[in-house]
Amino acid sequence: MDAIAARIPAPAAVPQSYVTVAGLRRALGDCVLAASFMLAMLPAGREINFTLAGVANAVWLTGAAIMAVMSFARFAPRSVSVNLRTLAASGGMLILPCLMRPIAPSTGALATAGLLFELLGIVITQVARVYMGRSFGILPANRGIVSKGPFRWIRHPIYFGWLILSIGYAMSFVSERNVLLIAATLPFMVCRINQEEAHLSADPDYRRYISMVPYRLLPGVV
Numbered sequence: 001m002d003a004i005a006a007r008i009p010a011p012a013a014v015p016q017s018y019v020t021v022a023g024l025r026r027a028l029g030d031c032v033l034a035a036s037f038m039l040a041m042l043p044a045g046r047e048i049n050f051t052l053a054g055v056a057n058a059v060w061l062t063g064a065a066i067m068a069v070m071s072f073a074r075f076a077p078r079s080v081s082v083n084l085r086t087l088a089a090s091g092g093m094l095i096l097p098c099l100m101r102p103i104a105p106s107t108g109a110l111a112t113a114g115l116l117f118e119l120l121g122i123v124i125t126q127v128a129r130v131y132m133g134r135s136f137g138i139l140p141a142n143r144g145i146v147s148k149g150p151f152r153w154i155r156h157p158i159y160f161g162w163l164i165l166s167i168g169y170a171m172s173f174v175s176e177r178n179v180l181l182i183a184a185t186l187p188f189m190v191c192r193i194n195q196e197e198a199h200l201s202a203d204p205d206y207r208r209y210i211s212m213v214p215y216r217l218l219p220g221v222v
Helices: 002-007 021-041 052-070 084-098 108-135 159-172 176-202 204-212
Strands: none
Touching: 052 108, 052 159, 084 159, 084 176, 108 159, 159 176, 176 204
């Protein structure tokens, strides 16, 4: 019996899967990020038709939908800064533009310019997303340093594209509410950029990157 037992292979180990607190926290973060982008798609007044205003709505919704989907394809960060200040800055920068409403559509040159701004914002944002790959995030974190594509000219092309897209939507639907929301977004964006760069400055690779790319949002300006 011992000889027979020796010839019988031992059963293969069954791989075990574990649900970790870190994994749950990351999944929750992905869901919250996706939900925040989907906020831009909720207002019922954003109708899609073949007018300039309708196309402007379609561009805005497309950009928000892409960013929501890509929220689920991210690397886990090497380090992340989570506190009330980073949550407030990230939330304000992202959510305030989503509170704009399509009231009183623009006409003529302003409507055309608004649509062009939106398209430019979509292109800049998504090209930067392609180069960033799965390193995308909202809270200040280190998911690796990206220095190719639009990151060769400015350090925060996704924020720049988001700002251009938001300004374009405000141009397409000019109202006091929309203009005030864009103005209120700027200080949150500046604060968010400062937080991210303070966090990443601990990485010598990022310090070298800053020395090569001096501009944050607009080449040759700032």
